[in-house]
Amino acid sequence: MRIALLYPELLGTYGDGGNALVLAERARRRGRRVELATVTLDERLPAADLYLLGGGEDGPQRLAADLLRRGDLVARVGDGARVFAVCAGLQVLGTTFAVEGDDHYDGVGLVEVTTVRGERRSVGDLAVRVGGRLLVGFENHGGVTRLAPEVRPLGEVVRGRGSDGRHDGFVTERAFATYAHGPVLALNPWFADEVLAAVLGEELEPLATVADRLYAERCARLGP
């Protein structure tokens, strides 16, 4: 399994590289072979099974969107690769987003979603009900993201704002995205395994880590 962490120098404001570490480690501990590549902005997009996008400030987000539009992310996803994106990365995957100086900056257009500037920044704990489970994390963004009718949100917001106060993120056949930035997969081992299982195309055996205690503690604090 090949994981490519894209442009951490642009999209990595909130420790987002942690998600790559968590996925690789959880796969390795189950005996899978994992190659983890970090792609910097002067490199071409390598072939991978999963691409990861993190959060970032306006300028770098714009640059990342430019690089990804010019590169072949959309083609790679068309060939079967998957994408996991948080925060600015979520916005970049959409058709347009708002940055300083431009309310309609072109995204990659992989998913039919648009992001406009919200009235205020959303900063704080975020909890989202995904299926029967809780996804916990932290959000810090100024965007309001609207999904086209055919795009399925990741889940319903229990605490915080997520995409629009009601829903957070999106899931498509090939993409996962959430506003819970940073190491959201470290906080939510079940979600990390869901992404892994989708990429590997198989059910995964359970894996006990100290992250299980962390998840239980955050759920107790942030849950309904």
Next chain:
Amino acid sequence: MVRRPRSTTWLAEHAVLAVNRLSRVLRWGEGTVIGGRAGLALDPTLLSGLARGRQVVLVSGTNGKTTTTALVAAGWGGPVAVNDTGSNMVQGHVAALAGRRGVPAALEVDESWLAGIAAATRPAVVVLLNLSRDQLDRANEVRRVALRWRDLCATLTDTVVVANASDPLVAFAAETAPDVAWCDVATPWRLDAVSCPHCTAPLAFAPTGWSSACGFTQPRATTVLTEGSLRVDGVDVELDLALPGAVNRANAAFALTALSRVGVDPRAAAVRLASVREVAGRYARRRWRGGEVRLVLAKNPAGFSAALEEVAGAPGDLWIAVNARVADGRDPSWLYDVPFERLTGRTVTCLGERRLDLATRLDYGGVAVIVGDAVPDPPSDRPVTIVANYTAFQEWNARTAP
């Protein structure tokens, strides 16, 4: 021009002193912020009144403010007014200056307060140490701070800006200043300055310095710190610090450059720096519950990265304590920007309110962990190094205080 009558400043200054005395007597706290607030309520321009007629050095940056300020004060020789309780906004500055007429001042300043404090104090020197990610939940995106500093620097016509040439964001901020003393201290932290602040192209880092395709290049420095030598404004200086680590040698280089620019001989000042053994509990070695503990403060990825460099090989046990209160930043995501992998092979005891976040980070990084759900006793036969972030450090500092 109408001059504010002197009595307003006098009254406000004495209010600061009286309230702070009362606060200390009643044990409300260390008595700086509250007195400062009272004084400012009486005279909103109190800080500029108090700063008039003395030399002021301001120190700002993400990491090293408190230590560098302490080093400036120690190196100056003679009495210096310092905000050494760590309150680095206007109330703390007012409290530091009240009752110390004519005494020079070394003040650490919160990064986002720098413009206002500089306007009020008309400093002889402003030291710009570094800029990196810190307290992410406050959305003080690093580049925004750099832009604000840049606007400020353009206005500093009677001030020397002592600036870190090794940090591209600081160089971007300080290049607008009319008078800059550039310091090359070989900052190892680069995660926040990968793309050029001018043109966003990737920056190239070479042993001789960094550069961008647009021509923005590391400025030539007059203060140069290497592993074995220090040259301050062209003068070779012997540096023999009691404070550990490369990061404190860099802090000393900035302090000595600032002192050189207010007329203090950097060689004589360097000798005085050797007497600084701890700064507000940082680096303090203490006997506690039958063991020996040493406290190290690290608040953010760059600070932690520098601290790990020093503690990774330290003898004895390693405890790390992490909180995520408002003063720490409520989002501990930054733990994943710290190169904890450097601790592979050690066992770390995880403490603080976010010990599970820390333990998870370390576990995924391949470092063995013990989750310390209760405050452990130190071993009696080997020392303990305790690395803690801001409020966790305050707790440990109080807990182990002699």
